Amino acid sequence: MTYDAVVVGSGPNGLVAANHLADHGWSVLVLEAQPEIGGAVRSAADVHPGFVHDTFSAFYPLGAASAAIRELRLEEHGLRWRHAPAVLGHPLPGQGWALLHRNREVTADLMDSAHAGDGQAWLDLCDEWDRIGGHLVDGLLTPFPPVRAALAGLARLPGVGGLGFVRTLLTPAAELGSTRFGGDAPRILMAGNAGHSDIPLDAPGSGLMALMMTMLGQTVGFPVPEGGAGELSSALARRFTALGGEIRCEAEVTRVLTSRGRACGVGLAGGERVPVRRAVVADVAAPHLFGRLLDRADLPDRVVRGMRGFRMDPGTVKVDWALDGPVPWAEQPAYAPGTVHVADSTTQLTESLGQVAAGAIPAAPFLLAGQMTTTDPTRSPAGTESMWAYTHVPQETAYDAGDGSIRGTWDHDDCDRFADRMQERIERLAPGFGSRILTRRILGPRELEARNANLIGGAVGGGTAQLHQQLVFRPVPGLGRAETGVPGLYLGSAAAHPGGGVHGACGRNAARAALLHDRARRLLPGRRPA
Numbered sequence: 001m002t003y004d005a006v007v008v009g010s011g012p013n014g015l016v017a018a019n020h021l022a023d024h025g026w027s028v029l030v031l032e033a034q035p036e037i038g039g040a041v042r043s044a045a046d047v048h049p050g051f052v053h054d055t056f057s058a059f060y061p062l063g064a065a066s067a068a069i070r071e072l073r074l075e076e077h078g079l080r081w082r083h084a085p086a087v088l089g090h091p092l093p094g095q096g097w098a099l100l101h102r103n104r105e106v107t108a109d110l111m112d113s114a115h116a117g118d119g120q121a122w123l124d125l126c127d128e129w130d131r132i133g134g135h136l137v138d139g140l141l142t143p144f145p146p147v148r149a150a151l152a153g154l155a156r157l158p159g160v161g162g163l164g165f166v167r168t169l170l171t172p173a174a175e176l177g178s179t180r181f182g183g184d185a186p187r188i189l190m191a192g193n194a195g196h197s198d199i200p201l202d203a204p205g206s207g208l209m210a211l212m213m214t215m216l217g218q219t220v221g222f223p224v225p226e227g228g229a230g231e232l233s234s235a236l237a238r239r240f241t242a243l244g245g246e247i248r249c250e251a252e253v254t255r256v257l258t259s260r261g262r263a264c265g266v267g268l269a270g271g272e273r274v275p276v277r278r279a280v281v282a283d284v285a286a287p288h289l290f291g292r293l294l295d296r297a298d299l300p301d302r303v304v305r306g307m308r309g310f311r312m313d314p315g316t317v318k319v320d321w322a323l324d325g326p327v328p329w330a331e332q333p334a335y336a337p338g339t340v341h342v343a344d345s346t347t348q349l350t351e352s353l354g355q356v357a358a359g360a361i362p363a364a365p366f367l368l369a370g371q372m373t374t375t376d377p378t379r380s381p382a383g384t385e386s387m388w389a390y391t392h393v394p395q396e397t398a399y400d401a402g403d404g405s406i407r408g409t410w411d412h413d414d415c416d417r418f419a420d421r422m423q424e425r426i427e428r429l430a431p432g433f434g435s436r437i438l439t440r441r442i443l444g445p446r447e448l449e450a451r452n453a454n455l456i457g458g459a460v461g462g463g464t465a466q467l468h469q470q471l472v473f474r475p476v477p478g479l480g481r482a483e484t485g486v487p488g489l490y491l492g493s494a495a496a497h498p499g500g501g502v503h504g505a506c507g508r509n510a511a512r513a514a515l516l517h518d519r520a521r522r523l524l525p526g527r528r529p530a
């Protein structure tokens with residue numbers, strides 16, 4: 001059978017692209033290499049009986065804020081969002097917790113009681129975000145250049161302090177908090193949120209990340225799908241198949257087929273060929289798409305040259321725990337947070353990320369952690385906790401900045417020792433944590449990549465988020481859009497602008513580009529759109 005389009009990969013971007021094309025009446029087939037759909041949005045019930053663990057991603061502020069996902073109205077397809085009592089918490093040894101509550105007044109009160117004046121400064125920041133934040137997020141999530149969102153944002157700029165606000169956006173995360181706040185809580189919350197990407201905290205771009213994630217936390221929260229991350233993928237798939245779309249799992253695409261320079265189908269492992277009439281959308285890692293699935297001869301020189309400079313983001317080690325009780329935090333937070341950041345101070349956080357950037361396995365890794373049953377009680381039996389933490393490690397290890405016991409080969413022993421190091425970080429803050437563990441699962445870089453080929457070396461972001469590989473430089477200088485230089489082939493994965501995170505924007509951008517070029521081809525049959 002010939003489809004209008006094939007989408008290679010069923011991650012959130014692939015499924016958003018597939019829905020978008022099906023909404024326009026296209027016949028679409030999604031081909032997924034793994035036995036299950038969802039890419040890095042999946043959950044597993046086999047870590048411990050009665051527990052659900054998210055295999056990769058867990059919290060979806062970008063999904064809640066992104067028009068690409070919101071417009072699909074997934075709630076009508078069974079998706080239900082759940083929120084923790086507090087969005088985010090950061091235990092400060094000996095000084096309680098820095099907390100982001102869903103209610104900004106509560107957050108402000110907590111900050112003010114720690115440092116007088118910070119409460120009002122927080123509300124002022126929220127007020128500025130209310131006026132301009134939506135346009136910033138829209139601008140980041142639409143194809144480059146984001147003309148409409150930029151114009152709307154510019155119109156509101158004077159109301160939020162003009163160039164002063166632009167300067168805030170450009171201020172590195174390590175400094176951002178101290179320019180507005182006197183206490184530690186807002187500073188470390190923002191710094192930790194910048195640590196969700198691999199932009200060094202002392203580099204421009206990290207402040208924008210810090211501000212955006214923090215203000216999204218304050219405005220839309222860090223929601224999770226009831227029942228597990230996989231429920232988000234299932235809702236996307238249900239919507240798509242209800243429109244007549246088809247999905248095949250265990251169908252690895254090994255070739256993008258071309259005819260006279262135009263993508264005309266895909267080839268599968270095993271030899272089957274699937275022809276397409278209109279487009280191939282690749283929810284595929286850029287190094288795989290341009291380095292394996294296409295012939296060098298099919299690619300424009302600028303793509304080949306640009307890909308030589310393409311850099312993945314760091315690797316990841318993720319640990320999942322099934323706990324027989326709640327995390328025994330030595331100091332109980334006033335409100336239980338879903339997401340927890342672990343670093344003793346902003347200095348230690350900066351140091352840990354800096355070590356990774358320098359090729360060192362961090363001595364005191366910065367942990368991103370999730371208390372999933374606290375956030376969604378369906379994840380494990382009452383009174384227990386489904387918990388995870390992950391942290392980043394170098395793609396190429398130069399040395400271990402800790403006790404020297406980890407080599408960076410990420411075999412079983414390396415992963416086990418490093419998981420112990422991560423666990424000790426929690427044990428110090430929650431004595432007795434280890435005695436609550438029923439089961440521990442460790443996913444090192446190799447295990448992550450084996451479950452999803454896009455996670456090269458355990459990279460979670462589809463390529464570094466640093467400025468030199470963002471916007472018009474993503475994935476290669478001069479692209480910044482879904483077009484690949486091969487007519488009929490669109491890059492719809494996190495390797496494309498705007499990059500990592502579950503927002504579906506890369507997929508929607510790819511689908512829109514395919515629709516636009518198809519219309520142009522029909523109107524101007526002689527022309528070869530990019």
Ligand SMILES: Cc1cc2nc3c(=O)[nH]c(=O)nc-3n(C[C@H](O)[C@H](O)[C@H](O)COP(=O)(O)OP(=O)(O)OC[C@H]3O[C@@H](n4cnc5c(N)ncnc54)[C@H](O)[C@@H]3O)c2cc1C
Pocket residue numbers: 008009010011012013014031032033034037038039040041055056057058059060061062063251252253254283284285316318390448451452453454455459460461462492493494495499500501502503506
């Ligand atoms: C451990 C971890 C934690 C994360 N936490 C969060 C979080 O909390 N919140 C958040 O917003 N983001 C988070 N992220 C990032 C987010 O999950 C990704 O940015 C997002 O899933 C990217 O979506 P995608 O569709 O581009 O690719 P993916 O989700 O990676 O999906 C790609 C899919 O394509 C398939 N595929 C690839 N090549 C082929 C081929 N040749 N043939 C067939 N199929 C193929 C893969 O098997 C996979 O299913 C996390 C990521 C990881 C790994």
